[in-house]
Amino acid sequence: MLKKLSQFTLALIGLTVLFSSCKKDYESIQVVDGRKIQDYITANKLTVTEDSLKSGYFYQILTQGAGTVNYATSDTVLYNVTVKGLENGNVYWASAIQGNRGTLAGYVNGLTSSDGTMSANIPALRDVVLRLKPGGSARILLPSYLAYGKNGVGVVPSNENIDLLINTFPEKSQNVLDDRLINDFIKKNSLTMTKGPTRVYYNVSTAGTGTTPISLTSTITAKYTGRFLDGTVFDSNTDGTFVTTLNSLVLGWGDVIPGKLTKGGKIRILIPSDRAYGSAGKGSVPSNAVLDFDIEIVDVTN
Structure with a gap:
């Protein structure tokens, strides 16, 4: 009986070791996206700032803009955007080519293309705009989970990290x-x-x-x-x-x-x-x- 039990125990231990060796450690999308963005920053020698809440995006103020104060949430901001893939460089949307968008600075987080196929809620846009003065511009490196997500939207594929450029105009009308x-x-x-x-x-x-x-x-x-x-x-x-x-x-x-x-x-x-x-x-x-x-x-x- 003891001999049979011992053999059973050894077999059980063997199976445990086998399954343990086959088990894969899957990384979270936050870890995967974070590594890709860091690699991109390093490869392109970018000087960027991590957002204060450390939610995962980085930004670079390209032009501070004119005036003495930054946009307030109640200020009208006229702006255009360019949305492209971080790794592949594909331009998915460039409103700067033809028109511009306009809203109060506190509501810049909504981003929908003209044909309605690229809609997303991107709070990073609002956060960065509030760091600019009228006429300022910035670049935002967005992980996929803060952009178009695991399903993608329109022409943007799933889990696509985004390199976003926002350009504001000095005019408020x-x-x-x-x-x-x-x-x-x-x-x-x-x-x-x-x-x-x-x-x-x-x-x-x-x-x-x-x-x-x-x-x-x-x-x-x-x-x-x-x-x-x-x-x-x-x-x-x-x-x-x-x-x-x-x-x-x-x-x-x-x-x-x-x-x-x-x-x-x-x-x-x-x-x-x-x-x-x-x-x-x-x-x-x-x-x-x-x-x-x-x-x-x-x-x-x-």
Whole structure:
């Protein structure tokens, strides 16, 4: 009996040792992400600061901004962001290319792309913005669990560490910012433009030879190309099949075309965001985007 028990005990000990040797120690996502971020910092020789709560993100103030005080939670902040993968460098979203976002500094933690496919709650954004003055910029290295998580969002894959750039504008009014961006664009491209009463800038290259006046309710056939200020074309119809009325389009068209063009007329207009798609944006047009249109009136009927 003792012999059998002894053999059983030895067998049990053997199995315990076997299973123990096969057992794997799995690291937490916090440990994995932390190591990757530290490796990235070292490889790129970055000078960064760990967040005060040691939640896992690091930040680097690139430009402090103007003025004497940092943003307060109740201050309006106009900003844009670039979101890219930390390790692979893939740019998943760059609102800086076309438009900008705007909210109170205390609510900057929400981050949703224009098409709604990249939504996340990122408190690190708010925390870092409150360390900036208007016009300041910063870089934030985010572990995946503080960004888009284990499931990813939209084009961002699972467990993706994020290298995020936030750039704030010195202006606190979207109208003032739009006007500055338009004037910078005009100067850069040596354009001659007239500023209308609704802050839409325009240049009439051909008034047209038609006799039918254009009103907001006129049916017009037009050719057009719509661009962002970086030159990206977001919409166009150049075959003369676009038929519409001005009161069904963005306000900027109706602000300048009536009384200035007839059939055959051509105009270029730069539309501030509030006379275009505003803070909501639409389709491929992001929030607060200034638009650049070339328009030709093919036909007019009343």
